[in-house]
Amino acid sequence: MNVTLIVADAPTASYAAVFTSNAFCGAPVTLGRRRMHEGLPLQALCINNKVSNVCAAGDGVADAETVCSAVAAALDLPGGSSSVLPSSTGVIGWKLPVDAMVKAVPDAVGDLQRDSLLPAAKGIMTTDRYPKLRSVEACGGRLVGIAKGAGMIEPNMATMLSFILTDLDVPRSELQRMLAAAADSSFNCMSVDADQSTSDTLVCISSATTPLKASRDQEALAEFEGALRQLCEELSGDVARNGEGTSHVIRVRVSGSPTREIARGVGKAVVNSPLFKTAVAGNDPNVGRLVGAVGSYLGRAAPELELGGVSMRLGGRTIFKQGSFDLDSEAEAELSAHLKQALITGEGGVSLPYPPHERCVEVEVELGNGDEAITVVGSDLTREYVDINADYRS
Amino acid sequence: MNVTLIVADAPTASYAAVFTSNAFCGAPVTLGRRRMHEGLPLQALCINNKVSNVCAAGDGVADAETVCSAVAAALDLPGGSSSVLPSSTGVIGWKLPVDAMVKAVPDAVGDLQRDSLLPAAKGIMTTDRYPKLRSVEACGGRLVGIAKGAGMIEPNMATMLSFILTDLDVPRSELQRMLAAAADSSFNCMSVDADQSTSDTLVCISSATTPLKASRDQEALAEFEGALRQLCEELSGDVARNGEGTSHVIRVRVSGSPTREIARGVGKAVVNSPLFKTAVAGNDPNVGRLVGAVGSYLGRAAPELELGGVSMRLGGRTIFKQGSFDLDSEAEAELSAHLKQALITGEGGVSLPYPPHERCVEVEVELGNGDEAITVVGSDLTREYVDINADYRS
Incomplete structure (x- = not known):
C-alpha cells in the first residue's frame, strides 16, 4: 500500500470536485462530499491504493477522518483534518488499514518535493501499467493533472481518481461548473469495461497565486475552461490506453444526433459491446457487431428514430449506409490493416509499460x-x- | 450452412411470435412481423444458420421470400410462401446464400420425420455446444421447444431463435399474450454477454388438434400458460449454460423491489458486470464487485432509494447487510467452495459438449x-x- 500526499503551501478556497454516482460509494467519497458542502479551505490531498474503504465493516468515514487527522498533525496544517481531502482506491469491502497508514504518514511527508508530480502519479497506481501525468499552459499559468485507473472504468463523472492542480485564481463556483462540464465530455465519455467504480473522484485544486491574464475576465475564463477540458480529455484518453488488458483503444465519434445523451448512448453501446470489443482484439473488422450494438441501443432508447440517414465508418472508410453494408474483400483488407496499425501492444501481444503511440481504432457513426x-x-x-x-x- | 424445416400437417391459425427490438433487425424479422400482421395460416418454419440476413447488400426481404417460395413449392403447401415463416442466424451483414438454400430445400424436405425434434435442434446450432430441446405435458397435450444461441445474447424478448410446438388448441390472441409474458420472465431475464441480437425470434405454433382438457376454460388456459412459462425458462437456462465460453451459470434472485423493472435492472447489472463475471470465472468470491455493480445501477436508475435494508447473499450465505460486508476467512472459503461446485466445465477447464449438471452460482439481492x-x-x-x-x- 502507498500513501501519497499532495500539499499546497497555504489553505485555499479555490477547489472543486465531482464524485461517483454509485449508490454504494466509498467512505472517502462521503467525506469528500461533506468537505465540498462545508466549503472550508483545503490544503492537502491524501490518497492510498490497494484498499478502497467501500462498505467495509466498521465506520469507514471515521477511519478516513483518523488518517486525515494524522496528516494534518504531521504537517501542522492550520485548518486541521477538515483541510485534508482523502481518496482511496483498491479492493472493495476491505477495512482501511488505518494503523499502517498513520505509520506511513511521516515518510509520505518526508517525500514531499516541489519538482514533479510524477512520484504522486506513480504512488496512486494499482493495476495501471504506467503513471498518467499531463500538463497544459493557459492564461499565464499552468494546469497539471494525474489520474489512476485501469479497470472498473465507466465513470459516471470521473475515473477512479484524478487530481488536477493549478496556480490560476478561478472563482470557486466557476471552477465547479467548469470541472463538471470537463468531466462530462472526457471521463464521462470513456469506458474500459462498463463497470462503474464506487470511488470515482475528480478534484481540481488551485493555489490561486496567479491571477488570470487576459484582456477581459470572460475571455480568460473561457481560455482556462478550454485548457481544463483538454487536460481532462488527455487524462481520460490515457486511462483508456492503459485499460486492463487493453490492446486497442476505440474512439467513437457520434454525430447527427437529436440529443447529447443519445449520442453518448450510441458511443457507449459500441465501446461496451463485448462482441465488438473481442473482434477488435482479434483485428477482425466484424462490423456486423458494430451495427448490432448501435441498433440494440437505438431500438431501446429511441425506437421512433428514422434510420435511413444512418451511416458508419471505420478507419475513415464508409462501411454502412442506407440500411446496408458497403463492403468487399479489398475494403475488408483495409479495415484489418487499420485495426492492426492501432495495436498498442508489443511483439507477440505483450503489454508495454508505456503506450508506443496514441493511435486509435476510429469509428464514426452519423445518425442523420x-x-x-x-x-x-x-x-x-x-x-x-x-x-x-x-x-x-490474490 | 444448414436449412432446417419444421412443417405442420395442415395450415394453422394458432401461432404467436415475439421478435428482437434491435433497430437494425434482420430481414426475416421484418418478414415475420409482416406474417404476424397479416394473420394468414402458417404451416412451415424454415431456419438457416451461418448467415443472419441482416443489413446485407440488396433486398434481404426478397431473398427470404424466395426461399419461402421454394419451400412452399417443394411441399406443395396450400397457403403458398406466406404460410412459411423464415428465420436466419449467423454473421451479420452477409447476403443470404439464396441459390444454395433453394438447392438445399429438397434434401431438407426429404429429411422430414415425425419421431423427434432433435435433428432440428441440432440443425439450427452455430457456436452452441449442444442442442437445446425441452418438453412439458399439460392439459392433456404436450409442448416441445428448441432453441439456439450462445453469444450475442441479451434478448430483449427472446434468444436468437426459439421454436415451440404444441398440439393444444389455444386461441391465437391468448397465445400471443402468454408467449410475450413467458418471454418476459425467461428469455428477457437472461444475458450471456449483454449484446442484443438483431435476429431474436421466439415462435410458438400449434397444430390445434387437441382441445384443452380441464373442468373450466380459465383453468386450462392457466395450466397451459404455466407449462409454456416453464418451457421457456428451461430453454433460456439451457442457453445460458451453453453460453460462449461459459464455465459458470450465475442465477440472481432479486426481491424486495419497488418495481419489476428495477428488479430486472439489478439482476442484469450483476450478470453483465465484466468484473463480477471474471471473478466468478476465477472462482474468486470478489463480492465487492457484486456490490459495486448493484450500486452502479441503483445510483443511476433509482438514486432516491433508501438502501439501509439492502442485503446480499452468495451461495445462501449473507455477505452484505446494513451497508457493510459480513465476511471472514471461513466465509471466504465457503464462498470459494460454492463457486467451484457450480463449475460446469470438465477437467482442466475444458468445455463439455453437454452440461454435467444444472447447478448455478446463486446470488440473492434483497432490496427491502x-x-x-x-x-x-x-x-x-x-x-x-x-x-x-x-x-x-474465420
Missing part, C-alpha cells in the same frame, strides 16, 4: 437526425483482461 | 423496498469467450 455530436473512448476486450480479473485479489 | 421479485440468469466471462469471438468469422 440532428446536430449533437460527442466522442466516446473505450478499450477492446482481451484474454489478458480476463486473466487480470479472474484473480485480482 | 417493495414486493416485486425476479430471477435473472447469466454467464461468467472466460478466456474462451474472448478466443471464440476474436476470430468468429
